[in-house]
Amino acid sequence: MTDKKLHIINHAVELFAEKGFEGTSIRDLAARAGVNVAMVNYYFGSKEKLFESLVEERASYSRGVLDEIANNASYSDIEKIEHIIDAYINKLFTNRKFHRVLHQEMMLSQRETLAQAIVEILYPNSLIIKGVIEAGIKKGVFRKCDPPLVIASIVGTINQVLLSKRMCIKLLDKEADYVPYDDPSFAIRLSDHLKQLMHAHLLTKS
Amino acid sequence: MTDKKLHIINHAVELFAEKGFEGTSIRDLAARAGVNVAMVNYYFGSKEKLFESLVEERASYSRGVLDEIANNASYSDIEKIEHIIDAYINKLFTNRKFHRVLHQEMMLSQRETLAQAIVEILYPNSLIIKGVIEAGIKKGVFRKCDPPLVIASIVGTINQVLLSKRMCIKLLDKEADYVPYDDPSFAIRLSDHLKQLMHAHLLTKS
DNA sequence: TTAAATTAATTAAACGCTTGTTTAATATTA
């Protein structure tokens, strides 16, 4: 991927996150990126292919970290969950604009194949968490719970505060100019909450 | 609100949920609703005002039920939480297309005043839940937790399985033609999960 | 090393099409 293509993609992520795919015009994007309107089609072929390139280029942001945690034998099962929570929060906060774009697209029923591709990007993360939970249940360390819905709770909680800044601020009772995603203490607060939630829900009383 | 306006709004909700606001053209909508393209502007003035009318008309779907539960003296605090979970699942499942439209709009940074209005629609629900949780903490019935994030977990879990059918199916490991929202047993499963989650998280060990 | 030849990058302008909206004529209802 050339520098120029990356430059366009980086601005595209921002605009798509703000206005959505249909809501962003190529002229908007070209202006924001400081390039001629024709450059998008010159480099990517079409607006839709630009979007696909964007997803492809950024998709790799997810690999590796969760896997390492899940396979680290020195961690107990609950420690794995805790580290996964931290890694996931960190990952989503860092890539929150791209994450927003993925969710917008996943919610819609247009461009079916692309929506399917996005699910395939996000699903492996769920699968890793699922594996850890099921292993814990099997050993009797975790209570008998509903692994897919436990994942929904972890991911859903993060998404709930990540996807709508406005709602997040209102919920936390903060002033309008507060940016929760720039505040490290908020990430810690979220992490603490999720860890306590999972401790209480997963661990068998002993 | 006349029958004709409601007829148009009902079809608009469906299309907006599928394709988003920008992705839906008035010609699409007119065709789906079986009316002339000019009727939308005749009745609503503009596409954007149609959207506002839609939000206004459907916004009332949320009032009342949660309030009644929160104020019902015959319920214990944890019972209130349980009933709120059921009421909320029922409400969101029943109005899931409208709920999807709200979330799409809330994620974007266009039409700021409308996005703000949507937050004001959804926030009262959170406020009611918050009140119940804080009351429970004060009495010592509930553990000291983080009420705003507890709400994020409840609402976020439901949204996670509600807003992307594709992801939900993948997570549950179901076949592609499965429609979780038409399956009463799934609503029960989700309810059970959330109740167990909140039991474990909120209740003090005694 | 320099000049020509070739390829790549960039531009402003235009293309055809779709968009939301309006108009002016017609049909329906009160």
Next chain:
DNA sequence: TAATATTAAACAAGCGTTTAATTAATTTAA
């Protein structure tokens, strides 16, 4: 008869995309 509802057609503006001309960069050859 007067107000309301409905229609097909047209409107200007914006859309994604293409074109053809120009500039910049790179390669080739002497």
